[in-house]
Amino acid sequence: MNTATLSPATAAPPAGVPVVDVDPYCDAFLSDPYEAHRQLREAGPVVWIPAYGIYACARHESVHAVFNDHATFISGAGVGLANFNQETPFRPKSLILEADPPSHTKARAILARILSPKTVMQIRATFTAEAESLVERLLARQMAGETIDAVKDLSEVYPLKVFPDAVGVGDANRENLLLYGNMIFNAFGPRNERLQKSAELVQPVTAWIMAHCQRENLRPGGFGDLIYQAADAGEITHDEAPLLVRSFLSAGVDTTVNGIGNAILCMANHPDQYAQLCADHSLARPAFEEALRFESSVQTFFRTTSKDTGLLGVQIPKDSKIVTFLAAANRDERQWPDPDRFDIQRRPAGHMAFGSGIHGCVGQVVARLEGEVVLTALAKRVSRIELIGAPQRRLNNTLRALASMPVRLIPV
Numbered sequence: 532m533n534t535a536t537l538s539p540a541t542a543a544p545p546a547g548v549p550v551v552d553v554d555p556y557c558d559a560f561l562s563d564p565y566e567a568h569r570q571l572r573e574a575g576p577v578v579w580i581p582a583y584g585i586y587a588c589a590r591h592e593s594v595h596a597v598f599n600d601h602a603t604f605i606s607g608a609g610v611g612l613a614n615f616n617q618e619t620p621f622r623p624k625s626l627i628l629e630a631d632p633p634s635h636t637k638a639r640a641i642l643a644r645i646l647s648p649k650t651v652m653q654i655r656a657t658f659t660a661e662a663e664s665l666v667e668r669l670l671a672r673q674m675a676g677e678t679i680d681a682v683k684d685l686s687e688v689y690p691l692k693v694f695p696d697a698v699g700v701g702d703a704n705r706e707n708l709l710l711y712g713n714m715i716f717n718a719f720g721p722r723n724e725r726l727q728k729s730a731e732l733v734q735p736v737t738a739w740i741m742a743h744c745q746r747e748n749l750r751p752g753g754f755g756d757l758i759y760q761a762a763d764a765g766e767i768t769h770d771e772a773p774l775l776v777r778s779f780l781s782a783g784v785d786t787t788v789n790g791i792g793n794a795i796l797c798m799a800n801h802p803d804q805y806a807q808l809c810a811d812h813s814l815a816r817p818a819f820e821e822a823l824r825f826e827s828s829v830q831t832f833f834r835t836t837s838k839d840t841g842l843l844g845v846q847i848p849k850d851s852k853i854v855t856f857l858a859a860a861n862r863d864e865r866q867w868p869d870p871d872r873f874d875i876q877r878r879p880a881g882h883m884a885f886g887s888g889i890h891g892c893v894g895q896v897v898a899r900l901e902g903e904v905v906l907t908a909l910a911k912r913v914s915r916i917e918l919i920g921a922p923q924r925r926l927n928n929t930l931r932a933l934a935s936m937p938v939r940l941i942p943v
């Protein structure tokens with residue numbers, strides 16, 4: 532396997548734990564992870580990856596077990612490879628993602644209230660109108676002779692319009708959010724060349740991101756301002772508010788960009804499935820869900836053990852890092868019949884693309900809304916999505932991301 536990335540330290544395998552000698556951060560693994568995922572699942576419910584000295588779970592049962600025992604498998608020591616009990620985080624820790632109860636509970640309640648199903652009802656009409664008008668504009672550009680890139684012109688453009696609008700971020704330089712997201716998700720992996728490059732690119736935009744977490748730069752009434760209103764009400768301090776806004780800006784863009792991009796790629800690669808969606812637009816929601824299962828935009832997250840523990844027959848000492856392969860759990864043959872088949876009728880309840888347990892994605896209602904309305908807008912106006920060039924992946928330590936996808940949109 533290609534190890535173009537910086538060499539990680541190796542550690543002796545613990546007795547009795549199956550060893551799987553893969554590098555989940557090398558180019559070959561990230562380009563096509565599925566065979567290695569199968570190997571990880573086959574080896575056992577909990578395995579050891581010597582290249583990084585970490586435990587790993589790739590089966591649905593074990594990933595689910597880890598996420599649903601937050602007292603044993605904690606997030607406060609970081610949800611990436613770095614162990615914050617032993618090294619200083621590269622940025623102030625997230626108050627929600629990298630926190631445990633009781634402080635997590637407080638932050639979570641505020642974000643969950645802001646991103647409630649009621650909020651989704653309020654933003655639905657705007658999100659739908661934006662998706663429809665974007666698809667119309669793309670068809671018009673194509674008529675005028677332009678080639679459409681479903682990543683650059685669609686899956687990046689749409690979330691960058693609707694989500695910062697909802698948070699209340701101004702229009703200028705929003706592409707900074709993509710650079711920032713790319714770096715943040717690389718930073719959950721090792722300090723490899725991929726992280727170094729994205730960190731260099733992001734340096735000039737960090738000040739922009741931090742400025743847009745401040746109240747004076749957030750539209751009154753937007754999701755960002757609502758966090759400051761929670762601070763006004765005494766639920767958090769005013770110093771904590773910008774860090775929670777940062778969670779929206781870190782977690783709310785690159786995830787949906789790639790969730791939507793992967794879903795469109797699934798539709799282009801499976802025209803029979805797209806035809807079903809065109810015939811019945813109510814399949815947009817389950818189709819997005821199946822795309823999240825099939826090509827999970829977030830591939831991995833970590834936990835750290837708070838004590839010596841046993842997990843599905845494997846003993847794990849206190850302060851060990853465990854990587855959970857969400858994407859591998861989503862194709863576990865023990866959980867899903869014929870898991871490598873993309874089937875929009877599947878209804879994959881219980882998939883791990885949004886995590887599970889107390890940290891399960893707090894933005895999933897918004898992500899699902901975005902995915903559903905984009906797929907519906909396409910199905911209304913486009914009868915076929917044809918790839919006219921090979922799609923290019925953007926390799927990221929955590930995300931299954933896309934760089935480009937040239938397409939021809941055949942109008943209805």
Ligand code: HEM
Nearest residue numbers: 627628778782783786787790884885886890892893894898
């Ligand atoms: C397709 C899009 C998305 C995917 C695949 C995704 C995936 C995930 C996953 C797997 C987690 C669990 C992390 C863990 O357990 O350590 C998570 C948590 C989180 N997500 Fe998302 N996400 C998406 C969209 C969003 C959006 C749109 C927002 C903001 C509106 C968001 C905000 C968050 C936050 C703040 C957390 C931390 C929750 C907590 O720790 O309690 N995500 N997401």
